[in-house]
Amino acid sequence: MKKSNRIRVLVSLLILALCQPLFSGEEAAKTPEKMAYSEAAVKNYSESMKIDNEGVVESAIFYSVKLKLLYPERDTELIEDQLKVLILDGATERIRYKAQIAFTFISNPTMLANIEQKNYLDINDELFQNLADELENRFLVNR
Secondary structure (H helix, E strand, O other), rough: OHHHHHHHHHHHHHHHHHOOOHOOOOOOOOHHHHHHHHHHHHHHHHHHOOOOOOOHHHHHHHHHHHHHHHHOOOOOOOHHHHHHHHHHHOOOOOHHHHHHHHHHHHOOOHOOOOOOOOOOOOOOOOOHHHHHHHHHHHHHOOO
16 A cells, blocks of 8 residues: 555544544533534545545445434535445445445435434444335335
């Protein structure tokens, strides 16, 4: 990996780590400090989705959904714009699939109402499985 790519990956991982306080104590009130973090997180996650590293991109998609789940009122236009790019031009099918699911829910936050707010981890796909199940249930119910 080129030195510049390594630096970009490390910076992206640092950005993701710095936004982690948003998700600690998810039942806690939305303090002004957490709201400020969420504002910075929108920009950071959007930028992380541009990195040429699949793990960083997937993690940014995951945390973007989690952000919207916890802060549905937060403006996420930057994230939505980058998800649109990933839907069409994502490096892998997995990224394009997750971007599509994430975009569906982030752009329609009322759809997140049935998704359990818990401490999802980005090392497994439980959150995305729950989102996919919710989409499937909506389509089956609307037939």
